[in-house]
Amino acid sequence: MSHAHSTLAQSSVLCASGSLGLTPFHSESFWAGIERRPDVVAADAGSGDIGPFYLGSGHWYNLPEWEEQDLVRMLKGARSCGAKMIVGSAGGAGLDQAVDLYHEIIARATRREGLGPIKVARIYSEVSRDWLKQRLDRAVPLGAPWPLTADVVDETRRAVAMIGIEPYLRALDKGADVIIAGRSCDDVLFAAHPVWLGLDRGLSLHMGKCIECGPLVATPPLQRESVMGTVFVDGFVVEPLHPGMRCTPASVTGHTLYERLDPYLQAGPGGAVDMTEVSYEAVGDRAVRVTGSTWVGSPDYRVKVEGAGRVGARKVVIFGFRDPVAIAHIDEILDDIRGEVKRIVGSDGWQLHFSVYGRDAIMGDRDLKAHEIGREIAVLAQAIAPEASTATRIAKLVKYGSLRAQYSRSGAKGGGAALPGDEVLTPDQESYRWTIDHLVTVADPFECCRVEFETVA
Amino acid sequence: MKLSQLATSLSSKNAGNFHLTFDIVFDSADTYRRVLQSGALTPESVAARYGVSVDEVVSIVGFDPGNAIKVNMRRRRPSGDPGETDVFGAQQYSPLLDLEIP
Numbered sequence: 001m002s003h004a005h006s007t008l009a010q011s012s013v014l015c016a017s018g019s020l021g022l023t024p025f026h027s028e029s030f031w032a033g034i035e036r037r038p039d040v041v042a043a044d045a046g047s048g049d050i051g052p053f054y055l056g057s058g059h060w061y062n063l064p065e066w067e068e069q070d071l072v073r074m075l076k077g078a079r080s081c082g083a084k085m086i087v088g089s090a091g092g093a094g095l096d097q098a099v100d101l102y103h104e105i106i107a108r109a110t111r112r113e114g115l116g117p118i119k120v121a122r123i124y125s126e127v128s129r130d131w132l133k134q135r136l137d138r139a140v141p142l143g144a145p146w147p148l149t150a151d152v153v154d155e156t157r158r159a160v161a162m163i164g165i166e167p168y169l170r171a172l173d174k175g176a177d178v179i180i181a182g183r184s185c186d187d188v189l190f191a192a193h194p195v196w197l198g199l200d201r202g203l204s205l206h207m208g209k210c211i212e213c214g215p216l217v218a219t220p221p222l223q224r225e226s227v228m229g230t231v232f233v234d235g236f237v238v239e240p241l242h243p244g245m246r247c248t249p250a251s252v253t254g255h256t257l258y259e260r261l262d263p264y265l266q267a268g269p270g271g272a273v274d275m276t277e278v279s280y281e282a283v284g285d286r287a288v289r290v291t292g293s294t295w296v297g298s299p300d301y302r303v304k305v306e307g308a309g310r311v312g313a314r315k316v317v318i319f320g321f322r323d324p325v326a327i328a329h330i331d332e333i334l335d336d337i338r339g340e341v342k343r344i345v346g347s348d349g350w351q352l353h354f355s356v357y358g359r360d361a362i363m364g365d366r367d368l369k370a371h372e373i374g375r376e377i378a379v380l381a382q383a384i385a386p387e388a389s390t391a392t393r394i395a396k397l398v399k400y401g402s403l404r405a406q407y408s409r410s411g412a413k414g415g416g417a418a419l420p421g422d423e424v425l426t427p428d429q430e431s432y433r434w435t436i437d438h439l440v441t442v443a444d445p446f447e448c449c450r451v452e453f454e455t456v457a
Numbered sequence: 458m459k460l461s462q463l464a465t466s467l468s469s470k471n472a473g474n475f476h477l478t479f480d481i482v483f484d485s486a487d488t489y490r491r492v493l494q495s496g497a498l499t500p501e502s503v504a505a506r507y508g509v510s511v512d513e514v515v516s517i518v519g520f521d522p523g524n525a526i527k528v529n530m531r532r533r534r535p536s537g538d539p540g541e542t543d544v545f546g547a548q549q550y551s552p553l554l555d556l557e558i559p
Contacts, residue, residue, distance in 0.1 A: 279522070361542045
């Protein structure tokens, strides 16, 4: 299969979904995009946004049926128009196991639907504790305020490197039709093909950043719709495929702000995209042309490493109060409960968090209006301990304590808390925390990942 | 006037797992410049509205192409830490709503 477009010096990338597998993407705008015969059908499947649990535990993030639905739809679309299919940060956290799962889904669908032969590239970007320990002196904190030490590595269950564009370029060099990658920078999987064709890296990466969240670059940002980014020699154009949506300079610049500290500089492995001289201009009434983004290479190649470690099992109790006297005395009630837990379970080796909704659950001590309490409050109690049995004991003491709350010191008669059920809730999610959020300098882009190829008939 | 009356949108979200970013978007370059030049939005004034030390307010950035001001702050704790109640950082912006802009 060949692509006869290098003479046209452009690359069009269809972003099928802003978040692969999260909920199914809508098919009409996707197929409208396929009709334009893009060069690439791509989607980002992961994010650090989802918290440390999925990375640390290896627990699946998306429903298997939705994961499969999105992947198979992308595969069929890509095969129908000769486009490459590229998926990055498989499974949400970008773990090796998710790359394998996606490969299985793709291979099964290929055989079942007679879409082969296809050459699949798998890019794995998990890094081991040994790998990290060998590089402590080449690591600096990024988001984490602590240094990377051997102890921090030992506390880490799983870690991944956010790979750059080079592993994708190698896959394209070797003729891959489908690329499935673990944790990656979200822009590179969309920028890979344009860069591979020789188009400007700054423009291509900026385009990738614009379309990687799908509808959020357009207005209204109707969920689960596809958008297209096309890179030309001197700029790129973004547009949505849904007729009820449009890209405007405001919608594109609005998205440039999203989830980043600096709207003028996007750092990545090997350099940064400088957006200080970027112009955003309307093309018709539903597309935007962007020019002026430039790539600035750096002497060192540094990858961000994300790592998560287990804190413990988690048990939850939710209880509420409507009695204004109870609400006025909620701190004493919670102190009494905590005191009882200490008396029975001991003082150490567990955590008990009370979040008072209706007061300051969402902002905690940053809520300077916490005194403006409502008529009703709910307390989310989370008991965390290394063993589930300890967490359960604590949660049961909390539940009992909420029912026997003593707050009638002012003379008013008090009642126990309102509970949705006489139960301790057992979430699937144990308690994890981010342990690693650091930059590690590597000698080359393949020091932190490996690329494998397989032809599926 | 209050910031919420001048801005067309005001939102918060995580920027990485250790930081929050607040995006304040205006519908015109004039309003954007007025707020930027008013001196009302500073690390000190933002820190005061959250009861945090000024070091927690990492930066305030004017984004000309988008008529937007971005305020960056460290999260209370890393996202998803035990006791988390806003894992995406999506509901942290309310204290900015009634900031007075001269």
